[in-house]
Amino acid sequence: MTTETAKTAEPARLGRKRDHSRDPEILDAALDVLAEVGYESMTVDMVATRAKAGKATLYRRWSSKADLVVDAIACLKRPVTPDGGPYVPPDTGTLRGDLVAMVKPKVVSDSNRHLKIMLGVTSMLSSEPQLLETLTEIMIKPRIESYRVVMQRAIDRCEVRPDIDIELLSSLGPAMAMYRSLYERQAPSRESIINLIDTVILPAVGLSAPPQGAHE
Incomplete structure (x- = not known):
């Protein structure tokens, strides 16, 4: 089998599926950091440390500190019923x-x-x-x-x-x-x-x- 054939036969890599299961913990950590140090002093790295999450995870999920805070505020303010509705x-x-x-x-x-x-x-x-x-x-x-x-x-x-x-x-x-x-x-x-x-x-x-x- 030639190298070209091997490349063709190899399944396409779809990339790792993003795991959003820790998002609530990360967003809650973002609110804690925001409350403690204010927006200007807050960094994504500080949130990663507080949430015990990898920095790369946060940067893949949120492209900026502003995006992270907006999502955190949205979760804080989103009223739901006990069953999540x-x-x-x-x-x-x-x-x-x-x-x-x-x-x-x-x-x-x-x-x-x-x-x-x-x-x-x-x-x-x-x-x-x-x-x-x-x-x-x-x-x-x-x-x-x-x-x-x-x-x-x-x-x-x-x-x-x-x-x-x-x-x-x-x-x-x-x-x-x-x-x-x-x-x-x-x-x-x-x-x-x-x-x-x-x-x-x-x-x-x-x-x-x-x-x-x-x-x-």
Whole structure:
């Protein structure tokens, strides 16, 4: 068999199939590093070390630090059901019940980490302003859509009048959470968001909050 024949007979090499099974660990490590050192000081090598993964693995999967952080933020912000399906806002039968049910309790350590990640995102946008639209799609719009869904439910059940400004009201919760994180440098607490629901959103649609002391 000639050399040329041997080359023809040899099966084509397809290359090693990429293993994405460790992606969640790597992305979580990226968030940890982002929270600890900020975007400017963060490196892909630091993430590889934290995740105990080969540097080549990360560089094959993500072509830049920005790509890695965007994927990590997307995983952090992607709401899912316990079985991994797409997130559907809770339907409790009332607008307030739905809005409050969307506000997940967080322990202090989770809130502090979230705040540091948000501050890291701020520094990222200073370095990579072209990513603003991408991060808005990831971080803001899904939350606005959840509010929009529960507002429409309230209209459909005739709980609120049909002419309410759904777009404006749906943006209030996410906007205040981002403002508190990025400008006041405080993690938005469950209590502060529920207070926004009771003192701003409900009165805006003509509903009253429960009596003082009956709040969650």
